[in-house]
Amino acid sequence: MVLHNYGPERFVGSVHIGVLDTMTAEELDNLEREISRKIFCEFNVLLTGISIYSINTKNDQAKEMRTRVTDLVMKHDDVLEVHGFYVNLQTKALHFDIVVDFAAENRQALAEQIRQEAQSAYPDFQVEMTADTDV
Template sequence: MSLVIAVFIIKSGIDITREALSKIIGARTDPSVAKNVKDEIMKMPGVTGACDLFFNDYGPDKKVASVHIEVPDTWTADQIDETSRRIEHAVWKKEHVILSAVGIYAKNTKDPESRKIEEKIRSILGHYLHILQMHGFYADYPQIRFDLIIDFNVKNRQEEYSEILEECRKAYPDHDVQITLDADVSD
């Protein structure tokens, strides 16, 4: 009987330690919460994207997150401020998640040439099977910049990233192409 009790105590201790370490190191957020937060953000008028969602979990009802939203490049600071505050309120009301920061990606809307560049870049990316997402795209001569998420299951993400960067630079040699290799941490 003593052996059974000892095993039970040891197992309970291991479980408690594992749970505590998971919180300290950073456990992955429930994917349904991440999806609900993004869905709530996408309901906002004018918002065309929600990405780079990062969570910090400090226990029950103590989740803090940050996110980037994509809005038209014609928006003024007061439009961005109003939308950010509405997003913060809506996400808290729906999921009890505090949004500590709402970053901004501007979406090209004034320049038809930038849309053509984006379409060509997306076409290039279409040849790669492990691309999960491109976001934060902005083209403003001489710069082209965007974030790219490559699946972690790819044997060599850095190699694929370098290949994509080189291909994009060949397609636009007179531009400064900047690609940020991003991590898919919320889905």
């Protein structure tokens, strides 16, 4: 989530959410409207955008890859979570985000090490990883 403060109790923000790859546009639209309404009612934050991460559910190989990459990433003490994992088996592209603890000594080096580990685990895939900071 990204928040912008425009004065006392005036927040505008955006958020990323993970959704199953089986959701329809109608279901996504309803979910986004519900999230926007709840966030505004509970926190007085106007969401200007909701980005989605598709979660692979229809392919066992993709599910196994997610488990393996998550295990690989979470071995590192300074990583708080993995999200946004998606693999495209046709184009051989693998995407995921990690959240690195703000107190980590060298976040960039850790992120590059993790990306290289994932690349080594899946050498035939193009690995794209985003390292988010826990702030």
